Amino acid sequence: MVREPTFLILAAVAAAPLHGYGILRSVEELSNGRVRLRAGTLYTALDRLVGEASLVVDREEVVDGRLRRYYRITDVGLDALRLGVEHFEANASAARGQLARRSDVRSR
Amino acid sequence: MVREPTFLILAAVAAAPLHGYGILRSVEELSNGRVRLRAGTLYTALDRLVGEASLVVDREEVVDGRLRRYYRITDVGLDALRLGVEHFEANASAARGQLARRSDVRSR
DNA sequence: TGCCGACATGCCGATGATCGGTATATACCT
DNA sequence: AGGTATATACCGATCATCGGCATGTCGGCA
Numbered sequence: 001m002v003r004e005p006t007f008l009i010l011a012a013v014a015a016a017p018l019h020g021y022g023i024l025r026s027v028e029e030l031s032n033g034r035v036r037l038r039a040g041t042l043y044t045a046l047d048r049l050v051g052e053a054s055l056v057v058d059r060e061e062v063v064d065g066r067l068r069r070y071y072r073i074t075d076v077g078l079d080a081l082r083l084g085v086e087h088f089e090a091n092a093s094a095a096r097g098q099l100a101r102r103s104d105v106r107s108r
Numbered sequence: 109m110v111r112e113p114t115f116l117i118l119a120a121v122a123a124a125p126l127h128g129y130g131i132l133r134s135v136e137e138l139s140n141g142r143v144r145l146r147a148g149t150l151y152t153a154l155d156r157l158v159g160e161a162s163l164v165v166d167r168e169e170v171v172d173g174r175l176r177r178y179y180r181i182t183d184v185g186l187d188a189l190r191l192g193v194e195h196f197e198a199n200a201s202a203a204r205g206q207l208a209r210r211s212d213v214r215s216r
Numbered sequence: 217t218g219c220c221g222a223c224a225t226g227c228c229g230a231t232g233a234t235c236g237g238t239a240t241a242t243a244c245c246t
Numbered sequence: 247a248g249g250t251a252t253a254t255a256c257c258g259a260t261c262a263t264c265g266g267c268a269t270g271t272c273g274g275c276a
Contacts, residue, residue: 003109006262011202011207019224020224021224031199034198039226039266041263042225043226043227063223064271066272068225069224081203085200085204087142092196095116095119095122095193095196099123099186099189099193101122111233113233113234114233127253128253129251129253171252173243174243175253176253176254177253217276218276219275220273221272222271222272224269224270225270226268226269228268229265230263232263233260237258240255241254246248
């Protein structure tokens with residue numbers, strides 16, 4: 001199963017192409033400040049995701065002398081993201097079920 | 109964030125105390141056959157979770173000459189599990205939002 | 217003028233959960 | 247005799263993530 005940082009990176013890029021640092025901020029927003037990606041995690045993940053064909057480089061821009069490399073999600077990446085969503089929800093639902101059973105036992 | 113195997117182990121034990129091999133089967137059920145824990149993953153995770161006070165050994169039984177060590181979830185483990193549920197759901201929800209935004213862009 | 221934080225990418229060693237396999241032993245089925 | 251299920255345990259390998267450092271520009275503050 002895809003891990004949290006990778007999942008959030010895919011989610012960040014899912015809406016529209018975004019560059020590395022933009023993804024960093026987007027992940028922080030999407031997780032309500034809970035997840036702050038390390039630069040190392042981000043850029044190595046980005047390379048890995050491009051290698052897996054989940055992302056492709058959309059374009060490069062130079063703003064104020066700084067390079068911005070935009071990444072776009074592919075169908076492969078969308079499949080991985082949607083599958084991840086299903087797994088996250090299924091796991092959460094299963095755990096809730098178990099917690100509910102626990103309450104049942106207690107209230108007997 | 110807690111990873112999938114650890115999360116499912118906690119979920120399995122949440123309803124009632126269970127022994128190692130029982131957890132193995134429970135995790136498989138809870139995930140609809142998707143997740144099959146390796147013995148190595150399970151028993152090292154169990155030791156780790158006991159070390160973190162998320163689980164405690166409830167009791168030991170001998171059935172057919174085979175030892176059964178039952179684990180019980182603690183308040184610490186319950187907190188970790190509930191937090192995990194929230195994170196899984198929040199992530200899934202955020203990703204769904206991003207995918208919906210994507211559709212918006214496309215349909216414009 | 218000097219320093220700090222935000223922006224932006226990149227590299228690298230360390231950490232740690234999980235993987236994959238092996239070992240041991242009993243019981244049951246074919 | 248061989249295979250599957252039960253049950254626990256150990257071990258090296260893998261790999262995503264962590265944590266930190268490096269580089270360079272820009273704008274704000276003291």
